[in-house]
Amino acid sequence: DVLFRLLLIRDSRVGKTCLLCRFTDNEFHSSHISTIGSQGVDFKMNTIEVDGIKVRIQIWDTAGQERYQTITKQYRRARGIFLVYDISSERSYQHIMKWVSVVNEYAPEGVQKILIGNKADEEQKRQVGRKQGQQLTKEYGMDFYKTSACTNLNIKESFTRLTELVLQAHRKELDGVRTRASKELALAELEEDERQTGSP
């Protein structure tokens, strides 16, 4: 079994908390009171099977406000990152580029990213064309998913995909997974540098 961390980042209100909620609990609350809950760092555990490997993922949901950036960077020690924008918000799309550079700055080498265009159910309020999503995808070499926490579109698929990407990226280490005295097959190599990246 493998354990690692995935991270969701985005602007506020693009629906990241809802994505997580839908994925782990299969629930969606449209009246989600996000302000209080989202100011900080939250996480949930999930178990999925990819390629016959049972993977336990810890998914982090971080506050997106700019002023917390210096703090949230310590949480960026994830193996995979979801970059989420809201298809009904041009602004959130514009900010993705900013997030990409932030991630590149703080995240460990080899971190896997995928791009998520959320709220795909809001077709009538659409501000960001699908082409735009794909364009970013090409530019940064990321996979792209159009999702909706509301209608449960592509939620499982996107989480599974990112997990797969992380596993692939760490295939070597995985092949060398050792039985550990901790009685747990966590990916030692994968977690190894966490503290170091975390320290300033």
Next chain:
Amino acid sequence: MDQSVAIQETLAEGEYCIIAVQGVLCEGDSRQSRLLGLVRYRLEHGGQEHALFLYTHRRMAITGDDVCLDQIVPVSRDFTLEEVSSDGELYILGSDVTVQLDTAELSLTFQLPFGSHTRMFLQEVARACPGLDPATRDPEFQWLSRYRCTEMEPLPRGGNSALGTWPGCARIGGGRYPSGEGRWGLEEARLQGWALLCVGGVVMELPGFLLAEAAAGADPWGSAGGAVRRRDEELEEAAEMSAAAGSRDRDSSGGSHLDNLRPNGKGLFVDQSSRGQDKPENLLTRQTKSKLEITDMVRSSTITVSDKAHILSMQKFGLRETLVKSYLMQKEEDYTYIQNFRFFVGTYNVNGQSPKECLQPWLSHGIQAPDVYCVGFQELDLSKEAFFFHDTPKEEEWFKAVSESLHPDAKYAKVKFIRLVGIMLLLYVKQEHAAHISEVEAETVGTGIMGRMGNKGGVAIRFKFHNTSICVVNSHLAAHTEEYERRNQDYKDICSRMQFCQVDPSLPPLTISKHDVILWLGDLNYRIEELDVEKVKKLIEEKDFQTLYAYDQLKTQVAAKAVFEGFTEGELTFQPTYKYDTGSDEWDTSEKCRAPAWCDRILWKGKNITQLSYQSHMALKTSDHKPVSSEFDIGVRVKNEELYRKTLEEIVRSLDKMENANIPSVSLSKLEFCFQNVKYMQLQVESFTIHNGQVPCQFEFINKPGEESYCRQWLNANPSKGFLLPDSAIEIELEIFVTKTMATKLNSGEDKIEDILVLHLDRGKDYFLSVSGNYVPSCFGSPIHTLCYMREPISDLPLETVRELTLMPLWTEDDGSQLENPMEIPKELWMMVDYLYRNAAQEEDLFQQPGRRLEFEHIRDCLDTGMIENLDTLCILHHSVAEALLLFLESLPEPVICYSAYHNCLECSGNYTASKQVISTLPTFHKNVFNYLLAFLRQLLENSEKNHLDENILASIFGSLLLRNPAGQQKLEMAEKKAQEFIHQFLCNSP
């Protein structure tokens, strides 16, 4: 008690123990106390390196004598010390923190005490870890070389007299420690126990497997080769063993290793030919029973995570797995259905003969091909050799005879083979079912001579067929008519002593009764009682088996509930199977002239079992017994893969949900805090409430990355940590209080009322609280020269001006021509002194009585707004003003006698002329203030009859205010005395 002090005593120059914590080193079952000290070493060229020193200790360590160095782990690039999350387990509040120390070479587990000290320790260690920046040099740890061979070196200083207790050679483990010798601390990392490793679909069973991860030397490259080589040898040896076990030669030579097919807990390898495809390095088999210790390690590279291969780790036996299993069991009906399979069960006492005739009449004539064959023999070999050496050529002969006589319409795979002296049991299944057979185990129980030997007893094979567990027992019970109670006892012994290993070694062994289906066959040896031989033979001739059956011992014993409780037997419609003259159908004509009996029987227990036939086979004449057979339709639980996957997914999901619900979570009544108009030394409080959810939790404000404390100096959270029971709440007060140490920077804009607090829930979320506000600059905390340049009250000045003036260097006064004419002394000082001079010159105990806090706030506001007249109109205690004056002097960032002049003053204390000389070197404004204050104090002394002040009192009060030690807080009595003396001179002498 800070135990780092004790450690420090043992360290050499340049080494510093940053923090120490007492923990428990866990190795297998052993628990040993260790002191963990994080030691820093400053390198000559700058930079620093760290190592974790592990000590044994004889009590709460107080001095260096109490500790004894055990091991050193350099904090290298590959060093990690991480909390081990107890996955899936409920976190127990206040329980120890388990941490895992890993380097490339070793792996240790510690339990550290719960609490903030441990947290601090972990933070310090994290901070000590060298970054991954390739630009920085790899740590070399040359300073540790002194510990490697201490016999050559003097003991570390610190007077550790316990020379004998100091290890001759402390172990330095892990890290890229550039040394060839490196087998230190290896035993520690071993884990004894069972491990099941699935390699390319083949399970390796390694009893007593030693996880010797750390067995590689300190140099990860140098010694890794050796380790790999050792492992390969191991594998080769193992492969040889399994090849031998699998060869037919070995089988026919009578080895008891016929069970060359290793169950893997999941599927089954059908025949030997498939083994040829297994590369030797993928196959590592061991005899389950010979619990050899494999002392070498099996390193990661042999384990490949292929598409289908599961890694059955120790975690498999963790709580989470156990939960999944038991939920699966509970919901079995949701994803399985019953399907009938045809079982053939046969038993044959062969009286030590070799097979002489074809067994087909018994095994396959007149029936359709069964799905499963369970074939048992007794008295396979009656020779002494078989009895004493457990070796018999008959084994192979009968095995062949059976294999050749199985039903020709189907292909069968042998699943398992087990023999105890003459009692043998064979299990075959149709080839297409092989993949659905799992968890195959076989055991034997001897109940013969001395109650242990194998001339009597039972053998059994247990397995899972699809989702149903099945146990087949073949027994040969005690002989002789009168011995039915022995037979009953043999049955009980077999039941109680027959125990099968489980895949999960943490579970208790399985017994026969724990199976869904039990098939029991054998020569049970129960006889026909109370009838003489002739009567028996007559009833048989008449085929009146019903009457005869009434005298059957097994029937009567079962009816009396003395044996085979819960078992069923079909109606006996065939004549007794014992005892015939060999080679005939004639009853025994020997001297003993045994009475006929139904010795050979087949019974069953379990649900969904239908017996289709129960018969003997007279055609076979090899033995003095006739073989018996029975066909069954047995309803087996078959998995619907689709439904199974769904159920499993649901279970995993619900466990995740449970786990997520167990992550502590709180709600906060407020997340943004704005403090308006924060003033010097005026407490402002904002409170909020933490409402806990359903999980007990520990909360704490934690440091942000790279910061020393959880909040800025002027802020405080009260309480800053605590526990919350489910559904409880706690009020937290955020207090702002600006004192002299922070005021100057707030005035200058170098600091702002702005902070983010991180409220951390242990094992849970983090919440960010943002604090903002504005500070109202005050004369308190402003430098003397700054105030002199402020002709306006400070509150009338734009913030920008206050900032500029505050940042103005001390010595700019002379060329400050572009600025307005400065005042000679700060007007605020003048206001206070003037007030005291006018109103309180004769006040008793002036400067010795405390003022009132609220009045101080008025005074501060008056000074900052320039409303001097308010001081007079407000009814204020003189003592409050006197205290404000002292506070004013205390909060000056640069004391009246500048830091740079401090030592000069102390030196010439007692020499008045020289002292005056020093004063004259002060910056003008400081000199002015000094003279002004002293003049005022001398004025007070003139009223000493009224105010009872004298030179000594004033010198002691003002000495430490006007002269402050640049080194900071340390109070040296001598220096203080001299400072007082210095002021004293000026009080006694008029200038």
